Amino acid sequence: xxxxxxxxxxxxxxSKFGRRNDALLEEIAFEAFKEAIEDTGNRVSQKDIExxxxxxxxxxxxxxxxxLPVTEYLGLADKPLIRVEAxxxxxxxxxxxAYNAIASGLVDIAIAIGVEKMTEVDTPTSTAVGGxxxxxxxxxxMSGTSFVAYYALFATAHMARFETREEDMARVAVKNxxxxxxxxxxxxxxxxxxxxVLKSRxxxxxxxxxxxxxxxxxxxxxxxxxxxxxKELRVEDPVWIEGIGVSSDTSTLSTRLDYVGxxxxxxxxxxxxxxxxxxxxxxxxxxxxxxxxxxEIMAYEDxxxxxxxxxxxxxxxxxxxxxxxxxxxxxxxxxxKGHPLGATGCSxxxxxxxxxxxxxxxxxxxxxxxxxxxxxxxxxxxxxxxYVMIFRR
Amino acid sequence: xxxxxxxxxxxxxxSKFGRRNDALLEEIAFEAFKEAIEDTGNRVSQKDIExxxxxxxxxxxxxxxxxLPVTEYLGLADKPLIRVEAxxxxxxxxxxxAYNAIASGLVDIAIAIGVEKMTEVDTPTSTAVGGxxxxxxxxxxMSGTSFVAYYALFATAHMARFETREEDMARVAVKNxxxxxxxxxxxxxxxxxxxxVLKSRxxxxxxxxxxxxxxxxxxxxxxxxxxxxxKELRVEDPVWIEGIGVSSDTSTLSTRLDYVGxxxxxxxxxxxxxxxxxxxxxxxxxxxxxxxxxxEIMAYEDxxxxxxxxxxxxxxxxxxxxxxxxxxxxxxxxxxKGHPLGATGCSxxxxxxxxxxxxxxxxxxxxxxxxxxxxxxxxxxxxxxxYVMIFRR
Numbered sequence: 024x025x026x027x028x029x030x031x032x033x034x035x036x037x038s039k040f041g042r043r044n045d046a047l048l049e050e051i052a053f054e055a056f057k058e059a060i061e062d063t064g065n066r067v068s069q070k071d072i073e074x075x076x077x078x079x080x081x082x083x084x085x086x087x088x089x090x091l092p093v094t095e096y097l098g099l100a101d102k103p104l105i106r107v108e109a110x111x112x113x114x115x116x117x118x119x120x121a122y123n124a125i126a127s128g129l130v131d132i133a134i135a136i137g138v139e140k141m142t143e144v145d146t147p148t149s150t151a152v153g154g155x156x157x158x159x160x161x162x163x164x165m166s167g168t169s170f171v172a173y174y175a176l177f178a179t180a181h182m183a184r185f186e187t188r189e190e191d192m193a194r195v196a197v198k199n200x201x202x203x204x205x206x207x208x209x210x211x212x213x214x215x216x217x218x219x220v221l222k223s224r225x226x227x228x229x230x231x232x233x234x235x236x237x238x239x240x241x242x243x244x245x246x247x248x249x250x251x252x253x254k255e256l257r258v259e260d261p262v263w264i265e266g267i268g269v270s271s272d273t274s275t276l277s278t279r280l281d282y283v284g285x286x287x288x289x290x291x292x293x294x295x296x297x298x299x300x301x302x303x304x305x306x307x308x309x310x311x312x313x314x315x316x317x318x319e320i321m322a323y324e325d326x327x328x329x330x331x332x333x334x335x336x337x338x339x340x341x342x343x344x345x346x347x348x349x350x351x352x353x354x355x356x357x358x359x360k361g362h363p364l365g366a367t368g369c370s371x372x373x374x375x376x377x378x379x380x381x382x383x384x385x386x387x388x389x390x391x392x393x394x395x396x397x398x399x400x401x402x403x404x405x406x407x408x409x410y411v412m413i414f415r416r
Numbered sequence: 417x418x419x420x421x422x423x424x425x426x427x428x429x430x431s432k433f434g435r436r437n438d439a440l441l442e443e444i445a446f447e448a449f450k451e452a453i454e455d456t457g458n459r460v461s462q463k464d465i466e467x468x469x470x471x472x473x474x475x476x477x478x479x480x481x482x483x484l485p486v487t488e489y490l491g492l493a494d495k496p497l498i499r500v501e502a503x504x505x506x507x508x509x510x511x512x513x514a515y516n517a518i519a520s521g522l523v524d525i526a527i528a529i530g531v532e533k534m535t536e537v538d539t540p541t542s543t544a545v546g547g548x549x550x551x552x553x554x555x556x557x558m559s560g561t562s563f564v565a566y567y568a569l570f571a572t573a574h575m576a577r578f579e580t581r582e583e584d585m586a587r588v589a590v591k592n593x594x595x596x597x598x599x600x601x602x603x604x605x606x607x608x609x610x611x612x613v614l615k616s617r618x619x620x621x622x623x624x625x626x627x628x629x630x631x632x633x634x635x636x637x638x639x640x641x642x643x644x645x646x647k648e649l650r651v652e653d654p655v656w657i658e659g660i661g662v663s664s665d666t667s668t669l670s671t672r673l674d675y676v677g678x679x680x681x682x683x684x685x686x687x688x689x690x691x692x693x694x695x696x697x698x699x700x701x702x703x704x705x706x707x708x709x710x711x712e713i714m715a716y717e718d719x720x721x722x723x724x725x726x727x728x729x730x731x732x733x734x735x736x737x738x739x740x741x742x743x744x745x746x747x748x749x750x751x752x753k754g755h756p757l758g759a760t761g762c763s764x765x766x767x768x769x770x771x772x773x774x775x776x777x778x779x780x781x782x783x784x785x786x787x788x789x790x791x792x793x794x795x796x797x798x799x800x801x802x803y804v805m806i807f808r809r
Contacts, residue, residue, distance in 0.1 A: 027420045027521040075664075080481075087473065088503045091667040091800050101683065103662035104801060105509045106501045110481045116498045120513055126520030128420040129660070267522070269467075269496035274484040290494065407484050408497055 026126035031253050031261035032414070034063035034246035035373040040361035041210040042142050043240035048089065049096035052138040052242045055369075056097050059134070059244035066256040067246055069098045073130035077106045078117030078137040079365035093138060103130075110403030111314060113137065114243065114368025115410035119267055121247050131252040137369035138242035171235060171315065173276055173405045175227035178317040180282035182229065184332065189229050191335035192316035193220035196233050196359075198344060199313060199352050203359025205388045210239045210361030234316040236357040243369035245376075262376045265396075266299030266413035268292055274407045283332075285406030288325040292400075292411045296327075299413040301396055303327035306349055306413075308378055308390045310371035312402040313356040322400055323351070326411070350390045353378070368410065371399035379416040392416075419519035424646050424654035425807070427456035427639035428766040433754035434603040435535050436633035441482065442489035445531040445635045448762075449490050452527070452637035459649040460639055462491045466523035470499045471510030471530040472758035486531060496523075503796030504707060506530060507636065507761025508803030512660055514640050524645040530762035531635035564628060564708065566669055566798045568620035571710040573675035575622065577725065582622050584728035585709035586613035589626050589752075591737060592706060592745050596752025598781045603632045603754030627709040629750040636762035638769075655769045658789075659692030659806035661685055667800045676725075678799030681718040685793075685804045689720075692806040694789055696720035699742055699806075701771055701783045703764035705795040706749040715793055716744070719804070743783045746771070761803060764792035772809040785809075 036058025038051045046054075060067060077090035090106035109116035114137030121133035181187045197217055203209040220233040253261045268291035273279065280286075296302065303326060311326070313319035320334035328349050329337050337343055343351035354360050354374040357367060375397040383389040395416040402409050429451025431444045439447075453460060470483035483499035502509035507530030514526035574580045590610055596602040613626040646654045661684035666672065673679075689695065696719060704719070706712035713727035721742050722730050730736055736744035747753050747767045750760060768790035776782040788809040795802050 074662075081474075088501065088667075088796070088800065090501075091503075091664075091797075094664060095666050095668065100664060100666045101680070102664055103684075103687075104502065104664035105513065105662075107513075108481065108483075108499045108501065109497065110484075120498065120500075120516070123513070123516040123520045123522060126522065127516045127518075129516060129519065269498070271468075271484075271487060271493060271495055271497035273488050273493045274481075275488065287494070291496075294496075403481070404484075407481065 028126045028128060029250040029263060030122050030125045030247050031250065031258070031263050032245055032372060032376050033248045033253060033258045033261055034059040034067060035376045036062055036244040037208050037370060037373045038242040039208050040241035040363060041239050043140065048138060048140045049092045051140065051240055052093045052136055053096055055242040055244040056136060059246050063246055066258065067132060071132050072099060072102060072134050074103045074121060074124050074133035075099050076117045076121045076133065076135045078113040078135060078369065079106060079139055080108055080110065080113050082139060082141045082364065093136060109408040111312065111364050112368055112401040112403035112408040112410045113365040114370065115399065115401035115412065116368065118245055118368060118372055118412070119269060119410060122264060122267060125247055125249050131249045133247050135245045135247070135369055136242065137366040139363035139365040140240045141238045141363055142240050171227045171230055174315040174317055175230050176276065177282045177321065177405065178229050181317060181320065184283055185335065187320060187335040189221060190217060191320065191339055192234055193217045194338045195313060195316040195319045196220045198338065199356040199358040202353045202388060203355025205385060206355050206360060209355040209359050210237050211359045230315050230317070236314050236362040239361040239363050241361055241363035241366045243366045243373045245369050245372045260380045260416065262379050262414050262416050264412060265415045266295035268294030268411040270409050272406045274404060276405060284321050284325050285402060285409060287406040287409035288322065288400065288402060288411065291409040292326050295411040295413050301413060305394055305396050306398045307392050307394060308353065308375060308397040309349055309351045309400060310354070310374050311351055311400040313352055313358050314362060316358065318402065319351065319356065326400060345390055353388055353390055368401040371401060375399055375414050379414060421519045421521060422643040422656060423515050423518045423640050424643065424656050425638055425765060425769050426641045426646060426651045426654055427452040427460060428769045429455055429637045430601050430763060430766045431635040432601050433634035433756060434632050436533065441531060441533045442485045444533065444633060445486045445529055446489055448635040448637040449529060452639050456639055459651065460525060464525050465492060465495060465527050467496045467514060467517050467526040468492050469510045469514045469526065469528045471506040471528060471761065472499060472532055473501055473503065473506050475532060475534045475757065486529060502801040504705070504757050505761055505794040505796035505801040505803045506758040507763065508792065508794035508805065509761065511638055511761060511765055511805070512662060512803060515657060515660060518640055518642050524642045526640050528638045528640070528762055529635065530759040532756035532758040533633045534631045534756055535633055564620045564623055567708040567710055568623050569669065570675045570714065570798065571622050574710060574713065577676055578728065580713060580728040582614060583610060584713065584732055585627055586610045587731045588706060588709035588712045589613045591731065592749040592751040595746045595781060596748025598778060599748050599753060602748040602752050603630050604752045623708050623710070629707050629755040632754040632756050634754055634756035634759045636759045636766045638762050638765045653773045653809065655772050655807050655809050657805060658808045659688035661687030661804040663802050665799045667797060669798060677714050677718050678795060678802060680799040680802035681715065681793065681795060681804065684802040685719050688804040688806050694806060698787055698789050699791045700785050700787060701746065701768060701790040702742055702744045702793060703747070703767050704744055704793040706745055706751050707755060709751065711795065712744065712749065719793060738783055746781055746783055761794040764794060768792055768807050772807060
């Protein structure tokens with residue numbers, strides 16, 4: 024169903040992603056927040072924000088409510104506040120929650136702040152947190168399935184059923200590192216080769232170290248406003264959220280029907296396309312959830328950019344590079360930009376907003392648009408949560 | 417601001433609260449869910465639910481994403497899903513999130529499920545989680561302030577400034593145990609005396625064991641629907657959410673201006689009263705957040721039921737018993753019914769819904785209504801989060 028009010032992105036901010044031993048959780052959040060405020064042309068300040076949604080999985084287990092130090096440090100400690108979590112899709116869940124509070128008429132300006140400090144945990148480790156987020160009793164605890172092991176099952180299934188090869192997955196890493204090398208906020212800023220990926224340490228075959236996104240710290244912030252407020256503030260370049268699709272799925276992998284795609288993504292995408300009244304072919308830029316390289320290949324298929332089984336061909340033929348049919352992850356993706364869980368969904372919205380506004384530097388990283396339509400695809404776990412959003416300038 | 421669509425409660429369910437060694441987290445959630453579905457007169461089943469919001473603080477630290485086992489067990493694992501957290505106000509945050517998604521027009525039926533299993537933790541303990549949820553670095557870590565210690569500071573300040581005495585706080589416990597004894601779902605089902613409270617073990621003076629709510633397990637579920645859907649389903653007794661107020665505050669107690677009330681509650685209440693166009697004097701039943709007895713006394717004041725400093729007089733004169741001016745916590749409150757963090761806000765909505773519909777048994781626990789207006793007041797921590805909602809039948 025279409026919501027009753029339109030909602031626009033009017034400001035975005037992004038911290039440096041990476042190993043941030045130099046800053047506290049709240050300081051990293053501030054980097055993103057400050058940029059987002061400035062990005063509105065200072066049309067908005069703390070006093071104007073009517074709802075704060077903090078997206079954080081809370082991998083720092085020693086802290087019960089990570090939203091509190093963040094809002095306190097940002098000068099937002101007297102605002103309506105909510106923290107949301109949707110595993111690795113937490114940032115998108117924060118945008119979704121802020122969006123609904125505006126679309127409902129309750130507030131006119133809301134901010135979604137995604138933030139995570141994954142390098143600073145007590146116990147368990149961040150990797151164990153990933154495994155534990157799934158079906159703890161049946162899969163993590165009993166069979167010891169770690170998070171990368173889940174995606175290795177998808178990779179082997181995809182290879183067995185289609186012509187997907189280790190080299191194709193490596194090509195996804197090569198593309199995303201190419202763009203990460205051009206993004207000063209990315210965790211990894213160097214190009215890599217197919218050979219480097221193939222020779223890197225095996226984590227869970229066929230996935231290797233260079234098929235995997237890193238553990239890291241970071242934040243991104245998105246300021247949303249109602250159509251009335253966009254007019255009142257005379258926002259020059261609003262980016263409209265035209266569709267929001269959400270779905271979920273069983274976290275017990277052993278009950279899935281197959282391992283070559285994520286049904287929750289298909290459902291979420293259909294919901295978003297329907298709301299936005301667009302087709303997959305209308306998408307000119309996609310930021311997708313490449314926690315492992317196989318995940319990006321499945322995303323091409325599940326989002327309808329190609330038929331099931333043809334994802335590997337898309338990367339092999341360069342269709343998802345800038346200049347190709349549908350550029351994907353031109354900021355480095357989770358693979359090279361990094362994946363601080365709660366931040367990732369907001370980081371995707373940051374990137375599509377900057378791209379749709381033609382503000383990306385260097386210009387060789389700027390995607391050309393005709394229809395000015397972009398998509399974000401944020402997955403929690405192996406499809407436990409799926410959030411797909413469509414943006415238009 | 418008023419939202420664009422009205423939202424009603426059309427079904428509520430509630431598990432037994434207490435030490436639930438007999439059931440898993442998801443099984444406890446199912447108890448509440450099954451009742452909520454039946455409470456709609458089976459007008460709604462899983463297939464009709466368009467959004468699931470799970471409220472859970474996640475005190476079982478071994479699990480990263482508590483919403484997943486719950487939705488899987490409930491047959492909701494393919495639905496749009498979000499987990500929210502607002503410390504002890506998590507259940508209300510879930511209702512708020514579901515409410516907005518309906519008010520915005522995005523969906524017509526949503527469910528908020530609050531659930532917590534606090535007796536089953538690894539490390540840290542539930543009590544430590546409470547302390548850690550505040551300003552971890554500055555208060556919990558450096559000065560060792562536990563959660564009850566925060567409220568002890570409020571109690572001593574209130575006693576120093578007003579005529580509030582230990583006996584008055586004990587009277588709150590006596591009232592809430594009286595009603596808890598009549599509520600088969602309550603954690604504690606026995607009456608206590610003022611003497612028992614005063615003689616119970618001191619936890620953080622002046623707060624004693626019997627001034628404190630218990631650590632426990634439980635779930636509550638609330639099914640919400642749009643006005644269109646209420647008509648379509650021919651719901652006989654919808655209970656309308658007329659106002660939702662939300663605010664927050666610093667979690668660093670040392671930066672508060674005083675310790676005799678919670679400014680976030682005052683702000684949230686004003687927001688809710690304004691939306692609902694009612695005054696404190698219109699409220700005929702309130703479910704308030706009595707995590708410690710002093711918290712209920714401060715709630716009377718912060719919600720405007722009496723002037724600041726007169727809260728102790730209200731309980732002393734019996735004004736908050738059934739038959740009094742404004743009955744409060746007639747289900748036992750957090751004190752006797754229990755306080756499984758994520759469940760509490762939804763449990764409050766359960767109680768006001770049952771009361772407004774005249775469905776409470778025994779009838780001696782049924783509140784009489786003239787205007788049919790009730791309020792819930794759910795606080796996270798010592799006012800870090802505040803959610804106030806107003807209901808009308």
